[in-house]
Amino acid sequence: MIKVVLRKIGYALLTLFGVTTVIFFLFSVLPGDPAQMMLGDNQSEKQILQVQKKYGFDKPVSIQYLYYLNDLAPISFHKNSDSHYTSLNSGKYTSVTLFSFSDFDVALKLPYLRESFQQNGLSVASIISKTLPNTAILAISAISFALLIGILLGIISAIFQNSFIDRSIQILSTLGMSVPSFFSAILFAWFFAFVLRDITGLNMTGNLYELDDFGEERRLILKNLLLPAIVLGIRPLAVVSQLMRNALLEQLAEDYIRTARAKGLSEFNVIYKHALKNALNPVITAISGWFASMLAGAVFVEYIFGWNGLGKEIVNALETLDLPIIMGAVLIIALMFILINIFVDIIYTWLDPRVRYQS
Numbered sequence: 001m002i003k004v005v006l007r008k009i010g011y012a013l014l015t016l017f018g019v020t021t022v023i024f025f026l027f028s029v030l031p032g033d034p035a036q037m038m039l040g041d042n043q044s045e046k047q048i049l050q051v052q053k054k055y056g057f058d059k060p061v062s063i064q065y066l067y068y069l070n071d072l073a074p075i076s077f078h079k080n081s082d083s084h085y086t087s088l089n090s091g092k093y094t095s096v097t098l099f100s101f102s103d104f105d106v107a108l109k110l111p112y113l114r115e116s117f118q119q120n121g122l123s124v125a126s127i128i129s130k131t132l133p134n135t136a137i138l139a140i141s142a143i144s145f146a147l148l149i150g151i152l153l154g155i156i157s158a159i160f161q162n163s164f165i166d167r168s169i170q171i172l173s174t175l176g177m178s179v180p181s182f183f184s185a186i187l188f189a190w191f192f193a194f195v196l197r198d199i200t201g202l203n204m205t206g207n208l209y210e211l212d213d214f215g216e217e218r219r220l221i222l223k224n225l226l227l228p229a230i231v232l233g234i235r236p237l238a239v240v241s242q243l244m245r246n247a248l249l250e251q252l253a254e255d256y257i258r259t260a261r262a263k264g265l266s267e268f269n270v271i272y273k274h275a276l277k278n279a280l281n282p283v284i285t286a287i288s289g290w291f292a293s294m295l296a297g298a299v300f301v302e303y304i305f306g307w308n309g310l311g312k313e314i315v316n317a318l319e320t321l322d323l324p325i326i327m328g329a330v331l332i333i334a335l336m337f338i339l340i341n342i343f344v345d346i347i348y349t350w351l352d353p354r355v356r357y358q359s
Helices: 002-028 034-039 045-055 061-072 124-159 164-178 181-195 223-252 255-262 267-297 299-305 310-320 323-351 354-358
Strands: 075-079 095-101 104-109 209-211 218-220
Touching (some): 002 061, 002 323, 034 045, 061 075, 075 095, 124 223, 124 299, 124 310, 124 323, 164 223, 181 299, 223 299, 255 267, 267 323, 310 323
Antiparallel strands (some): 075 104, 095 104
8 A cells, every 4th residue: 555655656756747847848938038027018128137137037948947946846956146046045935954065055945936927026836825725615615516416416317217317317417518617607607696696695706705895804705605616516516427327327236236135135225335335436536537627627617706716816827928827826736636646546445445456
């Protein structure tokens, strides 16, 4: 078990390194001068040169790439010069010096995602730390809704196989998988928060916390979470429903189920105590990918509902070409994919011990 986890962590680090490399060189070939983006159009050539030197933009791409890896690495090398880009005295690193040699310091630090080009030099880490929790809350709410309703519908569909109930659930599941999230978001916002606003009391846009009328105190507004969570959960709900139905039907056709029935167990105990646990394996595998993609794919849903999450921040950064935010957000999303996949592999091994011996 430990060897499996360590091997997966090793693969994860290689994957993260590959993602980092692709992201850096992908955005390095984009047209435009980063220093010009930071300063705007009405700046002198001298100011642009100063910014280029400060942030290492005056170096060749290969050197900038090494700087970028050094910024992200938890153990990094820093030049003993206050004017150098990697200087620990610049105040941009949260670090502890381990030891020094020659003209370099070796430090243990938090990954440095650099600063926003547009938001007055705010650190990308601080921007992501403010928006990622909102996206995580939205994703967790959506996936919880999808799991609870999807598993229930899948079980009902399997029990009443080929009946009117089964066919109705299958039609709704197919429709849920076919409709794009941005279209569902527009439709739900218009119908439930505009047409039926007097009945539902829902808002077309809003955040989890909003300031009171005096702008002094934050209030928790849970109803603003309802529509975006449902919209974001529709497609995974449809997938879970289909997977649960098919997996449960396969398990119910196995020999050990016939043996359980022959022993006189009720149908409820046969499904709940025997078939359900094994039928959950493909559901857990699929839902892990959906949860990770929700952290990235909530872009349109957040933007339409005005939810201040990482997805909306990415859209704003794309509109203003704020490259550090885009790069930092993509890296965080990739890291979340990796961590969730490792976590799901562990759960999958627990659900099906046979995987432990095959790994």
